[in-house]
Structures are given as structure tokens and as C-alpha cells.
Amino acid sequence: MKKYRPNISDVARLAGVSTATVSRALSNPSLVSEATREAVRGAIAATGYRLNETARNLRHRRTGGILALVPNLANPFFSQILSGVASVLGPAGYNLLIADTRTAGADRLLDYAEPSRSDGLIILDGSLPVSALTGRIPIVEACEWVPGLVAPRVKIDNRSAAGLAVQHLADLGHVRIGHVVGPAGNVLSVARLAGYEDALRSRGLPLVQSAIYQGDFSLESGRAAAALWLQQPQETRPTALFLASDAMACGFIGEVQRHGLTVPRDVSVVGFDDIELIAHISPPLTTIRQPRTAIGQVAAERLLNRLRSIDDTDEDTILPVELIIRASTAAPRR
Amino acid sequence: MKKYRPNISDVARLAGVSTATVSRALSNPSLVSEATREAVRGAIAATGYRLNETARNLRHRRTGGILALVPNLANPFFSQILSGVASVLGPAGYNLLIADTRTAGADRLLDYAEPSRSDGLIILDGSLPVSALTGRIPIVEACEWVPGLVAPRVKIDNRSAAGLAVQHLADLGHVRIGHVVGPAGNVLSVARLAGYEDALRSRGLPLVQSAIYQGDFSLESGRAAAALWLQQPQETRPTALFLASDAMACGFIGEVQRHGLTVPRDVSVVGFDDIELIAHISPPLTTIRQPRTAIGQVAAERLLNRLRSIDDTDEDTILPVELIIRASTAAPRR
DNA sequence: GAGCGTGATGTAATCGGTTTCATTTACGAT
DNA sequence: ATCGTAAATGAAACCGATTACATCACGCTC
Numbered sequence: 194m195k196k197y198r199p200n201i202s203d204v205a206r207l208a209g210v211s212t213a214t215v216s217r218a219l220s221n222p223s224l225v226s227e228a229t230r231e232a233v234r235g236a237i238a239a240t241g242y243r244l245n246e247t248a249r250n251l252r253h254r255r256t257g258g259i260l261a262l263v264p265n266l267a268n269p270f271f272s273q274i275l276s277g278v279a280s281v282l283g284p285a286g287y288n289l290l291i292a293d294t295r296t297a298g299a300d301r302l303l304d305y306a307e308p309s310r311s312d313g314l315i316i317l318d319g320s321l322p323v324s325a326l327t328g329r330i331p332i333v334e335a336c337e338w339v340p341g342l343v344a345p346r347v348k349i350d351n352r353s354a355a356g357l358a359v360q361h362l363a364d365l366g367h368v369r370i371g372h373v374v375g376p377a378g379n380v381l382s383v384a385r386l387a388g389y390e391d392a393l394r395s396r397g398l399p400l401v402q403s404a405i406y407q408g409d410f411s412l413e414s415g416r417a418a419a420a421l422w423l424q425q426p427q428e429t430r431p432t433a434l435f436l437a438s439d440a441m442a443c444g445f446i447g448e449v450q451r452h453g454l455t456v457p458r459d460v461s462v463v464g465f466d467d468i469e470l471i472a473h474i475s476p477p478l479t480t481i482r483q484p485r486t487a488i489g490q491v492a493a494e495r496l497l498n499r500l501r502s503i504d505d506t507d508e509d510t511i512l513p514v515e516l517i518i519r520a521s522t523a524a525p526r527r
Numbered sequence: 528m529k530k531y532r533p534n535i536s537d538v539a540r541l542a543g544v545s546t547a548t549v550s551r552a553l554s555n556p557s558l559v560s561e562a563t564r565e566a567v568r569g570a571i572a573a574t575g576y577r578l579n580e581t582a583r584n585l586r587h588r589r590t591g592g593i594l595a596l597v598p599n600l601a602n603p604f605f606s607q608i609l610s611g612v613a614s615v616l617g618p619a620g621y622n623l624l625i626a627d628t629r630t631a632g633a634d635r636l637l638d639y640a641e642p643s644r645s646d647g648l649i650i651l652d653g654s655l656p657v658s659a660l661t662g663r664i665p666i667v668e669a670c671e672w673v674p675g676l677v678a679p680r681v682k683i684d685n686r687s688a689a690g691l692a693v694q695h696l697a698d699l700g701h702v703r704i705g706h707v708v709g710p711a712g713n714v715l716s717v718a719r720l721a722g723y724e725d726a727l728r729s730r731g732l733p734l735v736q737s738a739i740y741q742g743d744f745s746l747e748s749g750r751a752a753a754a755l756w757l758q759q760p761q762e763t764r765p766t767a768l769f770l771a772s773d774a775m776a777c778g779f780i781g782e783v784q785r786h787g788l789t790v791p792r793d794v795s796v797v798g799f800d801d802i803e804l805i806a807h808i809s810p811p812l813t814t815i816r817q818p819r820t821a822i823g824q825v826a827a828e829r830l831l832n833r834l835r836s837i838d839d840t841d842e843d844t845i846l847p848v849e850l851i852i853r854a855s856t857a858a859p860r861r
Numbered sequence: 862g863a864g865c866g867t868g869a870t871g872t873a874a875t876c877g878g879t880t881t882c883a884t885t886t887a888c889g890a891t
Numbered sequence: 892a893t894c895g896t897a898a899a900t901g902a903a904a905c906c907g908a909t910t911a912c913a914t915c916a917c918g919c920t921c
Contacts, residue, residue, distance in 0.1 A: 198642070200877055211901045216879055226899060246643040247590055248877035251581045252906050258592075258622070266610040267820070269603030276600040280630045288644070290592070290622050296614045308532065309580040310622070412807045440804070447807040470774070473746045473781040474808045486601075534907055545871050550909055560869060582907035585876050 199240040208236035219244065258288040259496060260311035264318040264337075266293045270466060270485070271317055274335060277489025278315060285497055287312070294318045306330055313496045316344070319380045331499040335492035336483075337380055345499075346509040347492040351381055354481050354514040355388025355435065356395075358463040361479070361516055362433040363396045365524045367461060371404035371431030373418045373441050379410075385437045385465065404431045408441050415444025422460075423452055432525040433461035439468045442478055446521065457523035467517055477519035484512050533574040542570035553578065592622040593830060594645035598652035598671075600627045604800060604819070605651055608669060611823020612649060619831055621646070628652045640664055647830045650678070653714045665833040669826035670817075671714055679833075680843040681826040685715055688815050688848040689722025689769065690729075692797040695813070695850055696767040697730045700858045701795060705738035705765030707752045707775050713744075719771045719799065738765045742775050749778025756794075757786055766859040767795035773802045776812055780855065791857035801851055811853035818846050 205212045210229055217224045218233040225233070236242070250257050259282055263271045275291065282289050290311055294302070302321070304310055306329040313330055319337030326332060332344040362370050372389045375382030386405075393400045406421055408414035415436060422430055422445075436442040442464030446456050456462055456476055464471060467482035491510055539546045544563055552559045552567040559567070570576070584591050593616055597605045609625065616623045624645055628636070636655070638644055640663040647664055653671030660666060666678040696704050706723045709716030720739075727734045740755055742748035749770060756764055756779075770776040776798030780790050790796055790810055798805060801816035825844055 201879095202877085212878075213880075213902080214900060217900090220879080224899075229899080243641060243643060245585075245877050247581060247585045248906090249879075250906095251579075251585050251877080251908085252879045254906070256581055258624070266613055267607045269606060272603060272606035273601045275625070276627060276630070279600055279625065279627045283626065283630060288592070288624050289626070291609070291613065291625055292617065292623070293610060293613045296610070296617060307577060309577060412803060416807060443804055444807045447809050447811070450809040469746065470777060470804055473750060473778045475781050475784040477781070535909095536907085546908080547872080547910075548870060551870090554909080558869075563869080579907050582876090583909075585878090585907080586909045588876070 199242045200245065201242070203240050204233065204236045204242045207239060208232040255312050256308075256310065257286070258290045258311045259313045259315060259493070260290040260292060260305060261315045262292055262294050262305060262318050262321065264294055264320065266291065266296075269468060273485040274317065274489040274492075277486035277491075278335075278493045279489075280486075281490050281493035281497070285493075287497075294321060306332075313500055315492050315496060316342075320378070331496060333492050333496040333499070335488050340380065343507065345495055345507055347488055347495060348509065348511065349483055349488075349514045350511050351384035352388035352391065354465070354483075355385040355437075356392040357514070357516045358435045358465065358481050359389050359392035360396070361518065362435065362461060362463060362522065363392065363398060365433070365461065365522060367431075367433040367525050368398055369404060369429070369431045369433075370398060371406065371422070371434040373406045373408040373415060373434060373436040373445065375437040376409040377407065382437060389435060403429070408437065410438040410440060412440045412444035415441030416448040417444075419445040419448035423449070423454075431460070433463075433522070435463045435465075437465050439464035439466045439471045439478060439480055442480070442521075443471060443474065446474075446476075446478070457521050458526065461522040461525070463522060472519065476521045479519045479522040480517050482515040482517050484514070487512055533576045534579065535576070537574050538567065538570045538576045541573060542566040589646050590642075590644065591620070592624045592645045593647045593649060593827070594624040594626060594639060595649045596626055596628050596639060596652050596655065598628050598654065600625065600630075603802060607819040608651065608823040608826075611820035611825075612669075612827045613823075614820075615824050615827035615831070619827075621831075628655060640666075647834055649826050649830060650676075654712070665830060667826045667830040667833070669822050674714065677841065679829055679841055681822055681829060682843065682845065683817055683822075683848045684845050685718035686722035686725065688799070688817075689719040689771075690726040691848070691850045692769045692799065692815055693723050693726035694730070695852065696769065696795060696797060696856065697726070697732060699767070699795065699856060701765075701767040702732055702859075703738060703763070703765045703767075704732060705740065705756070705768040707740045707742040707749060707768060707770040707779065709771040710743040711741065716771060723769060737763070742771065744772040744774060746774045746778035746781075749775030750782040751778075753779040753782035757783070757788075765794070767797075767856070769797045769799075771799050773798035773800045773805045773812060773814055776814070776855075777805060777808065780808075780810075780812075790855050792860060795856040795859070797856060806853065810855045813853045813856040814851050816849040816851050818848070821846055 201212045201215050205215045215233050218230050222230055246257060261278060279289050302325045306326045308330050314332045316334045317336055319339055321339050323339055323341045334344050334346040336348055338346045359370055374386050390400060406418035408418055436445060442462050446462055464478050464480035467480045471478040535546045535549050539549045549567050552564050556564055580591060595612060613623050636659045640660045642664050648666045650668045651670055653673055655673050657673055657675045668678050668680040670682055672680045693704055708720050724734055740752035742752055770779060776796050780796055798812050798814035801814045805812040
């Protein structure tokens with residue numbers, strides 16, 4: 194009768210040593226003589242032994258996993274950040290756990306900051322309640338952030354990035370520049386709106402309420418903004434718009450084109466994020482590139498540092514953005 | 528001196544019972560008298576006790592996690608399936624682990640089918656080596672599949688789905704219908720190509736090599752296919768194309784438009800997948816809709832069933848697709 | 862009143878590793 | 892020859908739960 198799965202004592206018995214020695218041979222080989230090390234190696238090969246991570250984790254009082262909290266897994270924007278996170282966590286020997294904060298019930302939220310579930314948290318959702326997360330396990334925030342939560346943040350300077358976009362439009366000669374805001378209450382929406390206003394003010398351009406449209410980052414909300422814009426009289430409506438997400442920009446352009454207008458001839462459009470697809474639609478979209486993979490990587494690295502208790506600084510990491518000029522922006526028609 | 532984290536003995540001591548009783552009160556309350564149950568409840572509240580999952584998992588010889596193997600996390604196509612997976616796994620009390628099979632080294636591949644890492648596998652990458660996965664833990668495949676691997680598959684009928692797309696073009700009156708293939712060797716590419724050929728044959732339409740373009744599902748490869756297509760003489764090149772992915776269709780349309788042609792006036796285009804964005808570009812893309820969220824959900828459910836050892840059938844689940852007709856297809860120009 | 866089934870609980874083994882502490886051995890220094 | 896020290900190893904405690912088995916009290920049957 195063969196036992197289902199060999200464990201460390203099976204290996205020890207076969208190698209003629211104690212389990213302690215096998216353990217040392219595996220996790221700290223320098224403590225073990227060359228001869229025994231060889232014997233253990235042979236016994237492991239012979240038995241097909243594989244370490245049980247759960248047992249090791251129990252003894253080490255850790256879980257070996259990092260949990261990423263995502264507002265909406267289906268959103269491609271996040272998957273690219275997660276890709277960066279995964280590329281760092283894997284080699285470091287951590288598992289990447291993922292939870293969709295929208296799907297999960299509020300009762301489950303409390304479980305997230307639970308040391309028995311993961312060793313650390315990467316938060317990608319700025320709308321979580323601080324109380325549920327407060328001081329239980331190490332946390333790093335990426336892209337978005339929870340106001341009031343004390344944790345290092347890895348993000349871009351949304352305010353000045355928005356400024357870049359608007360400056361670009363102003364440089365082209367646009368005067369009536371509009372803005373489609375992200376979801377109400379979202380930290381990113383607020384920052385980008387502020388950057389938009391900053392830029393208009395610094396250029397002495399008019400800042401009017403009728404040029405600001407409410408959106409929620411989604412394609413559909415961009416389409417809706419375009420519908421509003423189309424209804425405004427041509428003489429007063431914006432000749433250029435900065436939208437707080439590429440998805441909205443796509444929706445906006447699609448709707449505008451459906452009504453027979455041409456971008457950028459009839460209206461210039463700048464997006465935000467530089468998601469892959471928008472370089473290939475027509476017209477290719479001018480946008481602000483966020484280094485999504487890098488954000489994920491840096492967030493993961495900083496979290497790992499905290500777990501190893503180096504880098505105890507709470508400082509934020511601000512990554513650079515880039516204005517990518519494509520064909521959706523041009524000088525206004527005279 | 529306060530202990531960092533209360534454990535089950537702390538609770539037992541405070542409640543004046545044994546740890547066994549506390550354990551029973553938590554996991555099988557009917558075994559415990561109402562009075563003790565109440566005492567335990569009080570002690571738990573007083574200590575702030577939270578169960579240590581790792582310890583429980585060790586005892587139960589499980590990990591509490593399901594691992595999804597994704598070829599490329601950054602691809603939005605997969606994130607939507609994962610979203611479906613997560614929505615089932617969460618409520619069922621399982622953690623969702625994610626690994627990017629491209630990022631991870633080949634040496635790590637062997638760890639995936641490791642019982643100490645997860646209780647089950649959801650495979651979204653058909654290019655994995657069978658040998659690494661063979662018969663260690665329960666597996667379900669979703670969308671793609673590994674030839675030769677014995678595991679239930681949750682997918683669509685790619686062959687007949689491709690047929691739908693081509694039939695639609697034939698119905699519109701197209702005769703020279705082209706196809707942009709997915710990555711060489713990919714199981715989906717093969718099936719969709721076969722479906723394309725089936726449909727042409729059944730309609731008695733010409734099947735020529737010059738109408739088949741190599742792609743790899745990416746935007747860029749769609750663009751490249753368009754470049755080739757543009758070079759072909761107008762009298763013989765396809766008047767309509769079926770592309771094996773929406774991303775390629777986007778790339779194709781973008782390039783064609785950049786050369787001053789119009790879709791669908793100059794060429795009709797059908798994609799595959801129905802990713803969200805393509806409904807909003809112009810022209811909105813005609814495509815085959817895959818129920819991505821449902822695929823993820825069903826895959827997760829079937830895996831859970833296997834873990835509970837119900838549903839021992841190895842049968843595949845075939846989910847229905849839908850032809851979504853938008854504005855990128857029309858009758859050929861006369 | 863003896864025998865027995867049932868319900869509630871405790872004792873201790875167990876899951877599979879890691880790690881502290883003690884022991885043994887070898888070797889160089891005095 | 893003696894002592895000290897370092898290297899190699901084993902015994903056993905430990906991480907924090909679960910659970911097989913034992914025990915005990917109670918009430919019922921004949």
C-alpha cells in the first residue's frame with residue numbers, strides 16, 4: 194500500500210537522517226555536510242517528495258500570498274497593472290490572490306485585511322472603507338488611493354498629467370476646451386479635474402460649467418457626453434475635449450463620427466491612460482500614457498520591502514507620465 | 528504583555544472549555560450545547576479571535592485556493608473570464624490565485640499542478656505542456672484547451688462559430704471572403720480556420736490561399752494583414768474578411784482607413800469575441816460574441832463540483848455564441 | 862436496579878514542516 | 892594531554908487548528 198504523498202519523514206527515513214536535517218538541507222544547505230546533502234537529494238528524487246507549503250507557512254506564521262483588491266476585474270486597465278504585480282510576486286515566491294471588490298459582498302470586506310488570508314494587500318480601489326483595512330497587515334496602494342489610509346502609494350501625478358493634456362490643446366490654439374470628468378467622488382476624477390482647471394487658469398482660458406461633462410470612465414458615458422456636446426450650439430461648444438479616460442474618449446469619438454463629424458477636424462480629443470487599442474482606431478488617439486506595468490511592479494516591490502521590513506518610509510512613489518500625440522488632435526478650424 | 532494574535536486556546540481558556548469544543552462550536556455548532564455556544568461566542572468577541580486558515584488547511588490537507596493559469600494577464604479578453612471565475616469562487620470560500628504562464632519561467636510550471644499550491648486548476652492557456660499537468664489535481668479548461676489533456680472543457684464551438692461569421696458574409700453576397708488566422712499552432716486558430724473552410728465549401732465559394740493571412744490575435748498582426756491585403760490587386764483580393772479576433776479586426780480596420788478606404792464600403796469585416804470596445808469604434812464591428820463571463824463561471828462551478836466529487840463526467844460544456852451584426856459589414860460594392 | 866443509548870465535552874494525536882536546544886565529534890591551540 | 896570551539900546532527904517543542912476516541916452524566920427500558 195503506497196502512501197498518497199511522501200512527506201518529509203519519508204525522505205528522512207530513506208536518507209537515514211532526521212527530519213530536521215532534511216529541512217535544513219532544503220532551506221539552509223550550508224548547515225549540512227556535503228555528504229548528507231547528497232543523500233537527501235537522492236531520497237527526494239527517489240520519493241518524488243514535494244514540500245508542503247501550507248505546513249511551512251503555518252510554522253512561519255505567514256500565508257505566502259499577496260492579495261490585490263480590484264474594483265472591477267473585467268476592466269482591462271487593471272489587468273495590465275496586475276500583470277506587473279504578478280511579474281514581481283512570482284519570482285519572489287509569493288502567490289497572487291485576486292478579489293473583485295464589487296463582486297464580493299461587504300461582509301467579506303473585513304476578511305481582506307486578515308493576516309490569515311494574505312501577507313499583504315495591494316489596493317487598486319480608492320472607494321474602499323478605511324475602517325475595514327486599518328492597520329492589520331502591510332498595504333500598498335496603486336493608481337487609486339483611499340483617502341485617510343496611511344500607506345505608501347504608487348501612482349502618477351494625475352493633476353499635472355491632466356495639465357499636460359490641456360496644455361497640448363491650448364498649444365494647438367484651442368480656446369474653448371472641455372472636460373469629461375470621471376466617476377463622481379473618485380479620487381482620480383477630482384485630481385484630473387483640478388489639473389484641467391489649473392491649466393485653463395494658467396493660460397487665461399475661459400473656465401465654464403457648460404464645458405464640463407459628467408462621466409464615469411466607461412465607454413457608454415463618453416458616448417453620452419458626446420450626445421450632450423452635439424446638442425450645444427456650434428459657436429459656443431468646446432472645440433477640443435480632454436477626457437479622463439481612453440474608454441470615454443473612444444465612446445465620444447464613436448458617437449461624434451456617427452453623426453457625420455470628423456475628428457480632429459471638427460473637434461480635437463485627448464484621452465487618458467494609453468490603453469493598447471486606441472493606437473489602432475481611427476483616428477489614433479492622443480492621450481496621456483500611464484506606465485501601468487511599472488506601477489504594478491513598483492507597488493509589488495514596495496510591498497515586498499515592507500514585508501521584509503526594509504524601506505519603512507511612507508513616502509509615495511510618483512511615476513512619470515508621457516503625452517502621446519497621435520492624430521485625434523489638431524488646430525481648431527478657423 | 529499582550530499576545531499579538533489570539534488563537535483558539537485563548538478563546539477556549541476564556542470560555543472555560545477545551546479547544547475541541549471551540550472548534551466544534553465554530554464548524555459544527557449542532558454538536559455543542561446552547562449554553563457553551565453562547566460562552567464561546569462571547570469569548571470570541573472579547574478576544575477578537577479570527578480563525579487561522581492556514582492551520583485549518585493543513586489539517587484538512589487542502590489549500591483553499593484555485594489557481595488560474597493565464598497566457599497573458601494583460602490581455603483584456605482573459606480578465607473578463609477571470610471576473611466570472613472570481614464571482615463563483617469567492618462565495619464558495621475559495622481564493623483565486625493567478626499566474627501568468629508567459630511571465631513565469633518554465634521551471635515554475637511544474638509547481639502549478641502542485642497540491643500544496645492550490646486545490647484545483649483552471650487552464651486558460653492551450654499551449655502548456657501536458658506532462659507538467661498530468662493527473663495531480665483536478666483541472667478544468669476554459670476557452671482554450673491542451674490537446675491530450677483529460678479534463679472537462681468549458682468552451683464554445685469555435686468551428687461552427689467561425690462558420691456563422693462566414694455565412695453572414697456570404698449571405699450579404701460576398702464571394703471572395705478572406706480570413707486572418709490566429710497564432711500558428713493555437714487550438715482556437717485551427718478550429719476557426721476549419722470553420723471558415725467548412726462554410727466556404729458548403730456555399731460553393733472559392734477557397735484560395737491568397738485570401739488567408741497569418742495573424743496572432745494581436746492588433747499589430749491585424750494591421751500587418753491589412754497591409755498585405757492593400758497590396759493585392761483590387762479585382763482579386765477579398766471583398767470581405769473574417770478575422771479570428773476583434774483585436775486583429777481593429778488593427779485591420781485602422782490600417783485600411785489610414786489608407787483612405789472605408790469600411791464597410793470598400794471591405795466588410797467580421798471579428799471574433801465581442802470585446803467591449805469594438806461596439807463603440809467606427810464603424811461598430813460585426814462580430815461573434817463569446818459569453819466570457821459565463822465561461823468563467825461555468826468553469827469555476829465545474830471545478831468546484833470536482834472538488835466535492837460530484838459531477839464526475841468528463842464531458843465538455845459547450846456554451847452558445849451569437850452573431851452580433853453591427854455596421855462593419857455590408858453587401859459588396861458592385 | 863442493572864444495562865444501555867445519547868449528548869456534551871475533554872484528551873491527545875495529527876496535519877507537515879521549522880527551529881531551539883542539546884549532544885556528539887573533530888580539530889586546533891596551549 | 893587538555894581544553895575550547897565550531898560543525899553536524901538529532902530530539903522534541905511548536906505553529907493553530909481538527910477529530911478520533913474516551914469519558915461522564917443523564918434518562919430510559921425491562
